[in-house]
Amino acid sequence: MASVMLRILLLLVTLPLSAKAQTNGNLTLGSSLTADEQNSSWLSPSGEFTFGFRKMGQGAHLLAIWFEKIEDKTIVWSANGDNLAPEGSKIQLSTDSRLVLADPNGRELWSPNLTAAGVAHAAMLDTGNFVLVSQNYVHLWETFSQPTDTMLPTQQFDQGTKVNARYSKMNYSTGRFHFKLENDGNLAFYATSDPWLASDTYWASNTKDSGFRLIFNQTGQVYLTARNGTLLKPVTSNTVPTNEFYQRAILEYDGVFRQYVHPKGENSSSALALGWSMVSSPIPPNICESIRQTTGSGACGFNSYCALGDDQRPQCHCPPGYTPLDSTNEMNGCRQDFLPQSCDGSRPETDQFALHEMLRTNWPLNDYERTAAQTEDRCREACSADCFCAVAIFGGNGSCYKKKIPLSNGRTDPSEVGKALIKVRIKNSTSKSTGDGNKNSTLIIIGSVLLSSFVFVNLLLLLITYLIYRSFRSKDSKLSRPVQINQATGMQTFTYQELQKATDEFKEELGRGAFGIVYKGVLGSEDTNFVAVKVLATRTGESEKEFEREVSAIGRTDHKNLVQLLGYCNEGQHRLLVYEFMSNGTLADFLFGASRPSWYRRTEIACDVARGLSYLHQDCTRHIIHCDIKPQNILLDGSLTAKISDLGLAKLLMANQTRTNTGVRGTRGYLAPEWFRNMPISSKVDVYSFGILLVELICCRKNYKPEAEIEAQIVLVDWTYDCYHDGSVLKLVESDEEASSDIKRVRRFVMTALWCIQEDPTLRPTMKEITQMLEGAVEVPVPPAPSSFMSSI
Ligand SMILES: *[C@@H]1O[C@H](CO)[C@@H](O)[C@H](O)[C@H]1NC(C)=O
Ligand SMILES: *[C@@H]1O[C@H](CO)[C@@H](O)[C@H](O)[C@H]1NC(C)=O
Ligand SMILES: *[C@@H]1O[C@H](CO)[C@@H](O)[C@H](O)[C@H]1NC(C)=O
Numbered sequence: 157m158a159s160v161m162l163r164i165l166l167l168l169v170t171l172p173l174s175a176k177a178q179t180n181g182n183l184t185l186g187s188s189l190t191a192d193e194q195n196s197s198w199l200s201p202s203g204e205f206t207f208g209f210r211k212m213g214q215g216a217h218l219l220a221i222w223f224e225k226i227e228d229k230t231i232v233w234s235a236n237g238d239n240l241a242p243e244g245s246k247i248q249l250s251t252d253s254r255l256v257l258a259d260p261n262g263r264e265l266w267s268p269n270l271t272a273a274g275v276a277h278a279a280m281l282d283t284g285n286f287v288l289v290s291q292n293y294v295h296l297w298e299t300f301s302q303p304t305d306t307m308l309p310t311q312q313f314d315q316g317t318k319v320n321a322r323y324s325k326m327n328y329s330t331g332r333f334h335f336k337l338e339n340d341g342n343l344a345f346y347a348t349s350d351p352w353l354a355s356d357t358y359w360a361s362n363t364k365d366s367g368f369r370l371i372f373n374q375t376g377q378v379y380l381t382a383r384n385g386t387l388l389k390p391v392t393s394n395t396v397p398t399n400e401f402y403q404r405a406i407l408e409y410d411g412v413f414r415q416y417v418h419p420k421g422e423n424s425s426s427a428l429a430l431g432w433s434m435v436s437s438p439i440p441p442n443i444c445e446s447i448r449q450t451t452g453s454g455a456c457g458f459n460s461y462c463a464l465g466d467d468q469r470p471q472c473h474c475p476p477g478y479t480p481l482d483s484t485n486e487m488n489g490c491r492q493d494f495l496p497q498s499c500d501g502s503r504p505e506t507d508q509f510a511l512h513e514m515l516r517t518n519w520p521l522n523d524y525e526r527t528a529a530q531t532e533d534r535c536r537e538a539c540s541a542d543c544f545c546a547v548a549i550f551g552g553n554g555s556c557y558k559k560k561i562p563l564s565n566g567r568t569d570p571s572e573v574g575k576a577l578i579k580v581r582i583k584n585s586t587s588k589s590t591g592d593g594n595k596n597s598t599l600i601i602i603g604s605v606l607l608s609s610f611v612f613v614n615l616l617l618l619l620i621t622y623l624i625y626r627s628f629r630s631k632d633s634k635l636s637r638p639v640q641i642n643q644a645t646g647m648q649t650f651t652y653q654e655l656q657k658a659t660d661e662f663k664e665e666l667g668r669g670a671f672g673i674v675y676k677g678v679l680g681s682e683d684t685n686f687v688a689v690k691v692l693a694t695r696t697g698e699s700e701k702e703f704e705r706e707v708s709a710i711g712r713t714d715h716k717n718l719v720q721l722l723g724y725c726n727e728g729q730h731r732l733l734v735y736e737f738m739s740n741g742t743l744a745d746f747l748f749g750a751s752r753p754s755w756y757r758r759t760e761i762a763c764d765v766a767r768g769l770s771y772l773h774q775d776c777t778r779h780i781i782h783c784d785i786k787p788q789n790i791l792l793d794g795s796l797t798a799k800i801s802d803l804g805l806a807k808l809l810m811a812n813q814t815r816t817n818t819g820v821r822g823t824r825g826y827l828a829p830e831w832f833r834n835m836p837i838s839s840k841v842d843v844y845s846f847g848i849l850l851v852e853l854i855c856c857r858k859n860y861k862p863e864a865e866i867e868a869q870i871v872l873v874d875w876t877y878d879c880y881h882d883g884s885v886l887k888l889v890e891s892d893e894e895a896s897s898d899i900k901r902v903r904r905f906v907m908t909a910l911w912c913i914q915e916d917p918t919l920r921p922t923m924k925e926i927t928q929m930l931e932g933a934v935e936v937p938v939p940p941a942p943s944s945f946m947s948s949i
């Protein structure tokens with residue numbers, strides 16, 4: 157919290173001080189910038205792009221171009237990532253017509269390679285292109301044709317152009333991932349800079365002999381053209397317009413090419429809420445599975461393995477018994493934490509090692525031996541007895557592959573059929589039983605894999621919310637249900653100390669969400685009076701009074717389909733909310749977990765959520781837009797009644813959200829299109845999100861499922877519309893007997909959902925109307941095609 161405030165303070169303090177040279181016109185020969193505390197720089201005429209120095213650490217400066225009007229000043233080009241400039245270095249457009257970056261002693265650090273002499277001036281253009289121009293206005297050199305890792309609208313790459321990912325998120329040195337528009341026209345992605353491995357691509361456009369140019373055009377599309385200028389192949393599928401959004405496409409340090417948009421204009425609510433959002437699918441969709449090189453480490457470094465997180469980003473992990481080589485960069489691989497097995501035949505050490513099981517994990521292409529083991533036991537024995545064997549992969553049909561150190565290309569994915577048996581030295585002090593250790597350690601492994609994943613955190617977050625308010629009502633209040641509390645008289649307040657005690661010093665963390673961490677607590681002396689205490693992560697700018705007004709407005713909402721806020725603490729810098737406990741966890745768990753809930757239960761949940769939202773939008777004293785309806789925010793109580801959680805927090809806290817974790821939401825998420833369009837946000841954004849939730853409830857799967865075998869089924873709402881349009885709604889619930897036999901209702905729900913996800917917010921019904929549609933109280937009219945997703949395919 158302190159650091160956020162500090163940053164804001166710093167921003168306020170430094171902004172007016174920085175000396176920005178508005179170039180407007182052109183930089184004449186002799187112009188220069190110095191890398192010092194003055195932050196001098198050259199701005200484009202519109203002020204949207206800046207060319208100048210960025211401080212990368214003590215006395216280390218990066219010559220770069222960045223988006224000036226965006227809070228994090230996103231860098232789009234850099235000159236000297238591999239060779240940072242010391243304090244006092246200078247970039248100068250010298251009188252002899254060269255652009256030179258030199259250190260304080262005049263030693264040249266970087267200079268562009270000009271094809272012709274005669275630079276007359278330089279200019280930072282509004283497109284983000286920095287150009288060196290001749291007397292006759294010919295661009296002798298431009299950053300657009302010497303890209304680093306980013307492509308901007310209007311930028312074009314000719315054959316031979318290479319784009320290099322940076323080394324890590326904050327280190328602008330050249331990393332190992334790159335792509336190149338090859339001279340033969342193929343756009344090819346490589347995980348190594350070794351030219352000998354030119355056939356080892358992890359993604360390619362397959363446009364050999366036809367591809368000519370890669371274009372990021374004015375309307376925000378990235379595509380390849382043929383030599384005659386016709387569109388050959390789209391690379392991304394963005395439909396967000398460039399006039400209202402900043403855009404960039406970048407080969408990120410994890411080797412994935414992603415396109416992002418950021419709302420322009422400091423006032424728009426979407427600018428505050430979203431930051432950079434990903435549009436279009438990443439390339440490749442799953443890098444963990446894409447790299448198939450016979451040499452090199454794969455996506456994550458040697459001895460590690462890669463898993464796609466819930467946010468569709470690759471995450472690198474070390475297997476049990478291994479630790480990261482570099483704690484600051486998870487992509488650098490792992491090392492063994494134990495002495496390897498001795499290969500001295502006189503002391504085989506077989507009993508010193510155990511094989512830990514890792515499901516759906518593999519290090520393909522590294523086998524040194526295959527044995528026909530038939531059974532897992534035989535496979536285990538074969539690896540244990542072999543001092544070279546670091547891991548054995550037991551395949552589905554009796555195969556057993558032995559692999560040696562270093563392991564490469566590790567991945568874990570639902571599509572992997574094999575089971576990895578990884579060899580780990582048993583601690584010398586507890587080396588009695590080898591068998592026992594296995595089960596426990598497997599649990600730990602799975603646990604730690606899960607723990608580090610975003611999904612699990614979300615899961616946990618909602619798993620426990622329990623509240624018993626015993627103290628401030630009559631004695632029988634313990635037995636009464638939370639919904640019967642009359643909150644009209646106000647809310648209970650707690651001191652920080654009380655909540656500290658209730659949570660045993662914030663000991664048991666239940667989960668983390670966008671707004672803070674949730675802890676389990678107990679109120680009063682009864683051990684069963686559980687509460688969920690949410691510690692708000694950021695302190696908002698509003699005053700004490702405003703916070704309390706806001707919280708009491710939330711607290712006054714009283715409906716059986718809303719998670720009840722029971723009290724709060726507002727003391728100094730501490731702001732905490734106390735909620736009722738929900739014993740059956742999140743809808744996300746319930747719906748996407750191992751056992752599918754019944755169709756009846758799903759229809760009940762849909763109606764519950766609709767009623768809760770309808771109340772929020774229309775019935776309660778202050779109309780509230782939730783802004784974040786998704787299965788993770790719907791909780792289920794002991795009798796599986798669905799309740800909406802986190803209401804009001806979006807409004808209360810959105811203004812202070814940082815923009816880092818919001819990229820997740822952009823892709824095929826629950827967000828209505830108006831978030832991306834600078835349009836006014838109304839309660840219809842919740843209707844849209846509810847529509848997505850409804851199709852997920854109908855089909856019992858996530859809206860976005862990149863691993864779907866049939867391409868048309870990757871985005872559920874698209875498929876749903878296709879099925880509805882073809883009159884084959886039954887297909888959506890094919891394997892669900894109960895739903896199949898209730899097809900009239902399935903159809904009604906589908907039609908309702910299609911109304912909810914209309915691109916035009918005014919076409920979407922109100923939540924009240926939706927409640928009636930779901931209940932069958934009104935006839936659902938024939939929904940039109942929700943054009944937004946049709947055009948974004
Ligand atoms: C220059 O920018 C750095 C951080 O980017 C900041 O710490 C420093 O105060 C700024 N200096 C001036 C004079 O604006
Ligand atoms: C700057 O250079 C551009 C060409 O690069 C030219 O069109 C423009 O007139 C020049 N502006 C000034 C103020 O010299
Ligand atoms: C400059 O570019 C030319 C032609 O592209 C190339 O042959 C030469 O090696 C380059 N020089 C440097 C120092 O990069």
Ligand SMILES: *[C@@H]1O[C@H](CO)[C@@H](O)[C@H](O)[C@H]1NC(C)=O
Pocket residue numbers: 212213216323327328329
């Ligand atoms: C970036 O990474 C490279 C390669 O590991 C390293 O040599 C360099 O010091 C790093 N730069 C910074 C600023 O940390």
Ligand SMILES: *[C@@H]1O[C@H](CO)[C@@H](O)[C@H](O)[C@H]1NC(C)=O
Pocket residue numbers: 373374375376377379387
């Ligand atoms: C950009 O490309 C898309 C797809 O080819 C096309 O529909 C659009 O008209 C293009 N925009 C411009 C300004 O050329």
Ligand SMILES: *[C@@H]1O[C@H](CO)[C@@H](O)[C@H](O)[C@H]1NC(C)=O
Pocket residue numbers: 366382383384385386
């Ligand atoms: C342009 O080139 C592409 C591929 O080379 C070809 O398929 C297409 O027919 C050509 N179009 C025209 C108008 O020449």
Ligand SMILES: *[C@@H]1O[C@H](CO)[C@@H](O)[C@H](O)[C@H]1NC(C)=O
Pocket residue numbers: 421422423
């Ligand atoms: C932003 O807000 C300020 C003051 O609230 C207003 O003067 C300005 O016109 C607004 N800008 C936009 C782009 O809406």
Ligand SMILES: *[C@@H]1O[C@H](CO)[C@@H](O)[C@H](O)[C@H]1NC(C)=O
Pocket residue numbers: 551553555
């Ligand atoms: C397993 O069996 C399937 C067919 O039964 C076969 O296609 C596959 O190659 C086998 N896998 C291995 C590793 O032998």
Ligand SMILES: *[C@@H]1O[C@H](CO)[C@@H](O)[C@H](O)[C@H]1NC(C)=O
Pocket residue numbers: 584585
């Ligand atoms: C276990 O190993 C450590 C270091 O490998 C060693 O210091 C220790 O003495 C060993 N303990 C036993 C009981 O052998």
